[in-house]
Amino acid sequence: MSSIGTGYDLSVTTFSPDGRVFQIEYAAKAVDNSGTVIGIKCKDGIVMGVEKLIASKMMLPGSNRRIHSVHRHSGMAVAGLAADGRQIVARAKSEATNYESVYGEPIPVKELADRVASYVHLCTLYWWLRPFGCGVILGGYDRDGPQLYMVEPSGVSYRYFGAAIGKGRQAAKTIYGVHDEAKDKDFELEMSWVCDESNRQHQKVPDELLQEAKAAAKAALEEMDAD
Amino acid sequence: MDLKEVNLSAPHSMGTTIIGVTYNGGVVLGADSRTSTGVYVANRASDKITQLTDNVYVCRSGSAADSQIVSDYVRYFLHQHTIQLGQPATVKVAANLVRLIAYNNKNMLQTGLIVGGWDKYEGGKIYGIPLGGTIIEQPFAIGGSGSSYLYGFFDQAWKEGMTKDEAEQLVVKAVSLAIARDGASGGVVRTVIINSEGVTRNFYPGDKLPLWHEELEPQNSLLDILNTSSPEPMNI
Numbered sequence: 528m529s530s531i532g533t534g535y536d537l538s539v540t541t542f543s544p545d546g547r548v549f550q551i552e553y554a555a556k557a558v559d560n561s562g563t564v565i566g567i568k569c570k571d572g573i574v575m576g577v578e579k580l581i582a583s584k585m586m587l588p589g590s591n592r593r594i595h596s597v598h599r600h601s602g603m604a605v606a607g608l609a610a611d612g613r614q615i616v617a618r619a620k621s622e623a624t625n626y627e628s629v630y631g632e633p634i635p636v637k638e639l640a641d642r643v644a645s646y647v648h649l650c651t652l653y654w655w656l657r658p659f660g661c662g663v664i665l666g667g668y669d670r671d672g673p674q675l676y677m678v679e680p681s682g683v684s685y686r687y688f689g690a691a692i693g694k695g696r697q698a699a700k701t702i703y704g705v706h707d708e709a710k711d712k713d714f715e716l717e718m719s720w721v722c723d724e725s726n727r728q729h730q731k732v733p734d735e736l737l738q739e740a741k742a743a744a745k746a747a748l749e750e751m752d753a754d
Numbered sequence: 755m756d757l758k759e760v761n762l763s764a765p766h767s768m769g770t771t772i773i774g775v776t777y778n779g780g781v782v783l784g785a786d787s788r789t790s791t792g793v794y795v796a797n798r799a800s801d802k803i804t805q806l807t808d809n810v811y812v813c814r815s816g817s818a819a820d821s822q823i824v825s826d827y828v829r830y831f832l833h834q835h836t837i838q839l840g841q842p843a844t845v846k847v848a849a850n851l852v853r854l855i856a857y858n859n860k861n862m863l864q865t866g867l868i869v870g871g872w873d874k875y876e877g878g879k880i881y882g883i884p885l886g887g888t889i890i891e892q893p894f895a896i897g898g899s900g901s902s903y904l905y906g907f908f909d910q911a912w913k914e915g916m917t918k919d920e921a922e923q924l925v926v927k928a929v930s931l932a933i934a935r936d937g938a939s940g941g942v943v944r945t946v947i948i949n950s951e952g953v954t955r956n957f958y959p960g961d962k963l964p965l966w967h968e969e970l971e972p973q974n975s976l977l978d979i980l981n982t983s984s985p986e987p988m989n990i
Contacts, residue, residue, distance in 0.1 A: 630835070631850025638839065670875050 540654045550658060551651055554680035557660035558607040562714065563695035564593070566604060566664040568675040568688050572722020573666030574732070575604040578695065579715045594719045594731075598623040600633055601667025602719050602729035606693045607680070608660035615663055615678075619643050636667035640676035640684045648682025662692040667729070668721045716741065769938015771900025771929050772802060772813035774870040775912075776893050777921035780878040780949025781870040784925035785813050786900065786933050787941030798941045807832050808953070810848040810871030811946050815898035816885070821865040828852050845871040849881035849889055857887025866897045872948045900932030900939035907931060911990060918947060922956070930963040 535541055536549030543549060563578040577593040593612075594604045597619040605612030622642045626634035643665065650656045658680050665676045677690040691699035718737055721729040732740070773784040789797040802814050804825045810832070814821035828851045832843050849869040856863060869881045882888075882895035894912055896904050907928060916924065922945055929943045943958040966988070 629851075629854065630847045632844065632846055635839065641838075 538654050539651050539656075539658055548651070548681075551681045554658040554660050555662075558662040558680060558692055559694070559696075561606045561608075561661075561693045562593075563691060563693035563699060564604045564606040564662075564664055565691045565699050566666050566675050566677070566687070566689065568666070568673055569722070571673070572668060572720055572724070572727075573673045573675055574718065574720045574722075575602065575664055575666050576716060576718040577604050577606075578693070579717055581713045581715055588715055592717070594717055596719075596729045597639065597665070598627075598633060598667070599728050600669055600721060601636055601639060601665065602721060604664045604666075604719070606662050606664075611659045612661040612663070615643060615647065615659060615661065618646050619665070622646075633669060635669050635671065636665070636674040636676065637671075637686075639667065640665050640674075640678065640686070644678045644682050644684035647678055647680065651680075651682055664690055664692065666721060668727045673722065769900065769936065770802060770815040770898030771904070771932035771936060771939040772815050772866075772868050772897045773901075773904075773925050773928055774813060774868040774880040774882070774895045775916075775921050775925055776870075776878045776880050777916045777918055779918065780872045780947060781880055782918070782921045782925050783811055783813050783868065783870045783946045783948070784922075784929050785898075785944055786929055786939040787944060788939055789818055790938060795940070800941070801944060803944055803946045805829070806848050806869070807836060807843055807871070809842050809873060809948060810845050810869065811948060811953070812848075812852065813868040813870070813897065814865065815867070816865035817863070820863045821867065824852060824855050824863065824865060824867065827855055842873060844873040844875060845869065845879040845881065846873075846876065846891075849879075849883065849891075852881075853883045853887050853889040856883055860885075860887050868895045868897050870895075870948065872950060874950075878949065896928075898932075898939065900929075900936035903932050903935045904928050918949070922947060926958055927964060930958075931966065933963075934966045 535543035539548060539550040562580045566573060566575045575594055579591060579593055594602055595616045596602045597616065603616055603619060605616065619639060623634045623639060626638065643663065647659050651658045660680060662680060663678045665678065667674055675687045675690060676684050677687055677692065678684040718732040719729060720732050721727060769788060769790055771786045775782050783803050785802040787798065787800045787802065788795055789800045804812050804814060806812055806825065806829050812825055814825065828848065831851050832848055835847065836843050848871065852867055852869055864885065866885055867883045869883060872878045880892055880895050882890050882892050882897065884897065893914065894908065896908065911924060925945055926943050933939045942960065943963060945956045947954040
């Protein structure tokens, strides 16, 4: 596993002798232990999905939103510390509206990803701030087509065809079942998309389509298990 | 006109005729070249079509100082924006920056602008930004004191989907018509053509411009005047 950074891991402004900043790596751990978040870029849009692990049966289904619209044309799915995620979403929304009021056009997704990444990175530069404990998948559809970006707690942001963060990310990347029935409790699936069919607006995947997708997924799982 | 009362130190103003026209594939911007201080022509060969980016230019009218400062600010912001974006700015963004400055400083500025250019998303576009800071996207725009004489002309002569040469000829004809009637416009006609291939600047000195009906032959005798036939009506 990872080495213990004794002494070099107390502050985000300290490097270890082998050139690592441990606080940022620990922040990434918070993301790795949360429910899986997946984003896929298709030729006519983006789809994002979140495995929301249900902490208590008393919680109302549909609460604890993990996917947020940042602007008409883009949305963000958050993994990791939920409260930190709220901050990032708020910042992204504000950057998007600010850009539009200055430049008169919706913020290009690349520019939005750059700004969010800069903000996340900012919080890794000062000792009086702690890094964000969340990773974000940003999907949007602008005049250059659909684009998918992922921003990590270190502040790096890359563009992807498909991205996954959280517990099941390795499983997701090999396109098998992601949810671990044994170790994890029940979960609720939250999905959103932005595509030609949704008129290039970011919105929740319509219910019938969602049910259809779930049924197809369950059938495929059973088929796999039956092998 | 009483020479004693003429103000020779009035602020430089560009009476001006400015025009921006879209055509099938790009835009043509045109302007006269007279800058006046009161009645004195301070610059008879000015260039009122200013570059904002490689693909976006602006026609300036009104106060010379105000329009120059607005162009300078917008060029600066657009340069930074282009670097950040990693690709050329769109005409819409350039026009929006111009109007934000024009609107937010409306009490202090007196300048009417026409922003025109070409970008790969929307093609050729013209945005008119008159005095108060409105922004309006138009297939063609006219501005400056000389434009008053061109509204009827454009209503009749403008058509959608012209070729590059048709559009440029229309612009040159229009500016020269305005120069003929507006005292605050004069000099040469400059045009800038912007399309996917790039930018072309053209220059039309007085002798290259068409003559209009007020250029008459000198008449010496009343008998001559009475005996000549009536002049040809002007053809468009």
